[in-house]
Amino acid sequence: MTAWLNTIAQGVLVGGLYAMFAAGLSLIFGVMKLVNIAHGDLIVLAAYVALMVTDALGLNPILSLIVVVPVMATVGYLLQRGLLNRALGEDILPPLLVTFGLSVILQNGLLQLFSADSRRLQAGGLDVASVKLAEGLSLGVLPLLQFALAVLVIAGLHWLFYHTRLGRAFRAVSDDPRVAQLMGLDNRHVFGLAMALSLAIVAVAGVFLAVRTNFDPATGPARLIFGFEAVIIGGLSSLWGTLVGGILLGVVQAIGAEIDPGWQVLAGHVAFLAVLAIRPQGLLGGARR
């Protein structure tokens, strides 16, 4: 019994990480209808940036966020202004194929720079520390921290969307980019800021990913898929939905892994397909798209 409780608790905490993968993806889809196929590779890029920062400055990985977050946000802004804005338009094909090309470039660029060896960040004792809740049930400090940060990120995004000028700009360009422009918004700049924010979240997710598991240049696509599954399970266009979707995915994967290690990822995919078949608007989604 406690073994299962443990499994579910671990799954919930991993779900926080998936929610962060999903939140960045959902944010830019919401603002500019862009599905970023390179999202997972950008998460892995953030992990490598954290690796370089910790190596160069001798920082604890969690502290390296001070550097990694602004670096990735800048990358996001420049990427949007320099490349992705040019691909946006009525046709869905150009943004999809451009981000697909970007994904291949990132994967192979990382391979060229860092080789295919899998890496991991050491968090100096923090990664093995744990809190004991009951006999046989203890939670790692790092997963708890990661989950708390995920909730904070989603709550922060929610606040930003509905209570700030920037959030209003995001909603305006999302509702009608032409009218938003007429009202004096510079869409290209707003899109740039949205991508910067998305990659800031990616940076947090990337650092926690790097501490939690081994990563190598080829691990990006799986992160994209987990984030995407969390978005769809939770419901498109619902920020809290990404958290619910992430948790559900984490739990299903944990249960699958408990039954047979080969079923971990497969169980998540099956849950995703089941939601798509039974409730395509997602668990928290409102009207059908």
Place this chain on the structure above:
Amino acid sequence: MSGGVTRATRASNIGLVLALACLVALAFAPFWAGRDGMRLLIDAYLYLVLASLWNLLAGYAGLVSVGQQAFVGLGGYVLFGLAALAGVPPLLCIPIAGIAAAIIAIPVAAITFRLRGAYFAIGSWVMAEVFRLVASQISALGGGSGISLPAGIVTAMAASRHGREILVYWVALGLMVAILGGIVALLRSRHGLALTALRDNEMAARSNGIDVRRTKLVVFILVAAGTAMAGALIFLQRLRISPDAGFSVNDWTAFVIFITVIGGIGRFEGPFVGVVVFFVLRETLADLGSLYLMILGAIAILVMLKAPRGLFGFIAERTDTQLLPLQRRVRGV
């Protein structure tokens, strides 16, 4: 000359004659191309088939899939399963793989079609991952490490290695002609007109009475069947399949997308140009390894942004050229 609608132009007439002449020359390739040459040609045929099918799917029907590796691997596994476990002759397995994929494509479409536009792309990718993970769970087919075609089956196809290579070459050429011919016939038919309308403007197509969902479904099923047959042949040539090779997103989707985009998406001739560019780059730059893939990705991005109709579209729009009689033109009015 009477007025009306025609598809033929002078260039397309010349193109047709040239295509037939090329075909005759290619049929005799075993007598003039060496082993390496033949292998390169087989590769080119199969990539041309995969790219033309993806072009039909994404360029015409608007179904931008990044999960077609699902059907490449499925085709390969159907062939290996039937040939190695049930003793079905490998060549007979190729059409069976097509039929199996067409049947499996129906539930796949039922689920993935619930995702619109760009989300369909990632949904199709998840589906391919499911196929890969399921394949690696089937221990009778070698699980995660894969399976080789038993030697007895290989020698039963043809006594010598040379003979088998010639056989595979002719089957590949035949499959290419059949599938490309099928695409041309489809595009020239009433359904092709519907597809072209769909390509140009989905909403306008719908308002003109085209059943968009049904058209997309039919294209998805046909493309799945063709892709699986190509997949079966790819792994018949390799004599070995594993989940990672069969369901590789790089080999069966990234390259295929790059070929189509660089050559020209939404034009039948596009993949031909793309395949030529792809193989020229591959033969000259392949030693660069991952750098080569970065260059390929960068070229695809550049083409998508600067010439969204690809190299062929870029030329065709400026010269009003088509190499096959596909476009309908009004004349003599």
